[in-house]
Amino acid sequence: MEYTVKKLAVMSGVSGRTLRYYDQIGLLKPARINSSGYRIYGQKEVDLLQQILFYRELEVSLEDILDIINQPGFDRSKALLTHLEKLKEKRTRLDKIMATVEKTIASIEGGKPMQDKEKFEGFKEKLIEDNEKQYGEEIREKYGDETIDASNAKLRGMSQEDYEKMTKLGEEIFVLLDKAYATGDPASPEARKLAEKHKEWLMYSWTSYSKEAHAGLAEMYVADERFAAYYEKSVTGGTKFLRDAILNYLGVDE
Amino acid sequence: MEYTVKKLAVMSGVSGRTLRYYDQIGLLKPARINSSGYRIYGQKEVDLLQQILFYRELEVSLEDILDIINQPGFDRSKALLTHLEKLKEKRTRLDKIMATVEKTIASIEGGKPMQDKEKFEGFKEKLIEDNEKQYGEEIREKYGDETIDASNAKLRGMSQEDYEKMTKLGEEIFVLLDKAYATGDPASPEARKLAEKHKEWLMYSWTSYSKEAHAGLAEMYVADERFAAYYEKSVTGGTKFLRDAILNYLGVDE
DNA sequence: CCTTGACCTTTACGTTGCGTAAACGTTTAT
DNA sequence: ATAAACGTTTACGCAACGTAAAGGTCAAGG
Numbered sequence: 001m002e003y004t005v006k007k008l009a010v011m012s013g014v015s016g017r018t019l020r021y022y023d024q025i026g027l028l029k030p031a032r033i034n035s036s037g038y039r040i041y042g043q044k045e046v047d048l049l050q051q052i053l054f055y056r057e058l059e060v061s062l063e064d065i066l067d068i069i070n071q072p073g074f075d076r077s078k079a080l081l082t083h084l085e086k087l088k089e090k091r092t093r094l095d096k097i098m099a100t101v102e103k104t105i106a107s108i109e110g111g112k113p114m115q116d117k118e119k120f121e122g123f124k125e126k127l128i129e130d131n132e133k134q135y136g137e138e139i140r141e142k143y144g145d146e147t148i149d150a151s152n153a154k155l156r157g158m159s160q161e162d163y164e165k166m167t168k169l170g171e172e173i174f175v176l177l178d179k180a181y182a183t184g185d186p187a188s189p190e191a192r193k194l195a196e197k198h199k200e201w202l203m204y205s206w207t208s209y210s211k212e213a214h215a216g217l218a219e220m221y222v223a224d225e226r227f228a229a230y231y232e233k234s235v236t237g238g239t240k241f242l243r244d245a246i247l248n249y250l251g252v253d254e
Numbered sequence: 255m256e257y258t259v260k261k262l263a264v265m266s267g268v269s270g271r272t273l274r275y276y277d278q279i280g281l282l283k284p285a286r287i288n289s290s291g292y293r294i295y296g297q298k299e300v301d302l303l304q305q306i307l308f309y310r311e312l313e314v315s316l317e318d319i320l321d322i323i324n325q326p327g328f329d330r331s332k333a334l335l336t337h338l339e340k341l342k343e344k345r346t347r348l349d350k351i352m353a354t355v356e357k358t359i360a361s362i363e364g365g366k367p368m369q370d371k372e373k374f375e376g377f378k379e380k381l382i383e384d385n386e387k388q389y390g391e392e393i394r395e396k397y398g399d400e401t402i403d404a405s406n407a408k409l410r411g412m413s414q415e416d417y418e419k420m421t422k423l424g425e426e427i428f429v430l431l432d433k434a435y436a437t438g439d440p441a442s443p444e445a446r447k448l449a450e451k452h453k454e455w456l457m458y459s460w461t462s463y464s465k466e467a468h469a470g471l472a473e474m475y476v477a478d479e480r481f482a483a484y485y486e487k488s489v490t491g492g493t494k495f496l497r498d499a500i501l502n503y504l505g506v507d508e
Numbered sequence: 509c510c511t512t513g514a515c516c517t518t519t520a521c522g523t524t525g526c527g528t529a530a531a532c533g534t535t536t537a538t
Numbered sequence: 539a540t541a542a543a544c545g546t547t548t549a550c551g552c553a554a555c556g557t558a559a560a561g562g563t564c565a566a567g568g
Contacts, residue, residue, distance in 0.1 A: 316524080
């Protein structure tokens with residue numbers, strides 16, 4: 001199949017100007033020029049453009065791309081595998097940023113306050129990456145995995161103080177469940193408060209809170225006998241009531 | 255807390271030059287200038303910088319950001335919710351590109367050939383964007399409700415048979431944890447099987463499974479004493495091991 | 509056949525978001 | 539007290555195109 005500038009542009013999602021620019025800098029030259037001076041691209045060029053876009057997606061400069069694909073030992077399959085890895089890293093970074101947004105929303109809505117440092121989690125991935133690569137292995141060897149785990153937990157913000165607060169909140173929820181259950185209505189103010197506190201309590205252990213996950217957890221409370229038994233200790237039917245209160249609070253109840 | 259240029263730069267991951275540039279164009283002015291002419295940033299500026307970085311992550315131009323945050327009706331919480339949505343879209347785009355890479359690898363290694371059009375799937379997200387804006391919300395609302403309804407129905411309608419299967423699976427997991435823990439490696443085949451079975455078990459109660467939620471649950475296993483006690487009954491450190499196995503299985507391990 | 513509109517060409521200047529360098533003052537630690 | 543590490547402003551540079559101008563080509567419809 002052969003393509004003119006516009007056709008290749010539409011197919012690949014880049015602009016015509018971009019293709020001409022890539023020709024100009026020698027990154028992607030058309031297979032041939034037809035009698036009217038039009039650029040005509042062929043199969044090889046289509047595949048190369050794909051490669052270029054993969055690299056561009058990873059924020060590699062056009063100059064570097066030019067160097068890479070012109071290296072004599074360039075292995076396309078190997079490059080694609082590297083792409084996959086890097087794209088995965090990028091997605092992880094996005095996940096972190098999303099978690100930060102969620103945390104920020106929660107902190108605005110009266111959850112636990114955030115430290116300034118936390119507010120930029122995910123943005124600084126590049127710096128961490130280097131550190132990890134440079135020192136990560138050594139540190140792990142030196143202090144052992146356990147220390148790293150503990151340090152991670154700490155980094156996630158779980159201080160001794162936080163842990164105690166969380167335990168206390170857990171007990172409070174128990175009392176609230178009793179009170180709310182007495183109203184008999186999962187939409188009552190008491191039930192709302194119960195769900196709210198439950199969310200707050202969750203925020204201590206969940207780095208990334210989402211309605212979806214919260215609702216899922218509520219459902220699991222009923223399905224999982226351990227939870228069921230735990231909340232049933234308080235009042236019979238307490239687990240189901242808690243679930244309904246949470247679903248109601250989240251506004252996903254029908 | 256107050257910050258100088260360097261301190262804010264290090265914390266947020268941007269360069270000093272960037273902060274000075276943002277001051278220059280009026281995007282982020284320091285709270286005050288001290289007696290030596292140094293820029294001093296305060297709490298408000300930290301939060302604003304975070305907002306700016308969120309927008310920048312979504313490829314909004316600095317000029318547009320300036321307009322947005324200066325709008326009189328600017329609602330920070332609402333903006334954050336929009337960020338979440340957009341970030342999710344971006345992640346979906348990344349997923350598509352990753353699928354394209356995988357497909358390309360497969361086609362090179364003798365799988366079925368790809369059509370040229372397929373080679374650029376994921377890159378052209380922009381066209382879809384408009385559609386999304388118009389109909390996305392409605393569809394999502396509808397779809398979301400349906401999923402939840404179905405999930406409720408599923409729980410309420412779980413047959414005795416299913417319930418027994420689930421219980422049995424729960425016991426199996428217990429045994430698997432023992433076995434896997436003996437290997438000492440959260441990446442071992444035994445550990446993988448453990449995580450896999452755990453997911454399977456989850457599927458009984460969770461209609462909408464997601465990696466995120468699964469990983470979050472794994473973390474909660476460690477943080478929540480009820481879970482911790484339950485799995486610790488088997489072997490000391492069992493809870494942490496289960497978490498690590500799950501995170502490893504999900505590929506979100508660090 | 510002729511016109512229209514969508515495509516193609518080259519040349520050239522403009523823009524964004526900083527990086528980098530120069531030339532110089534301030535603060536901190538040894 | 540001296541160096542290192544920070545701070546300041548001014549100014550030029552750069553990547554990766556967008557955009558406009560001035561013009562040639564091509565397929566389709568009247």
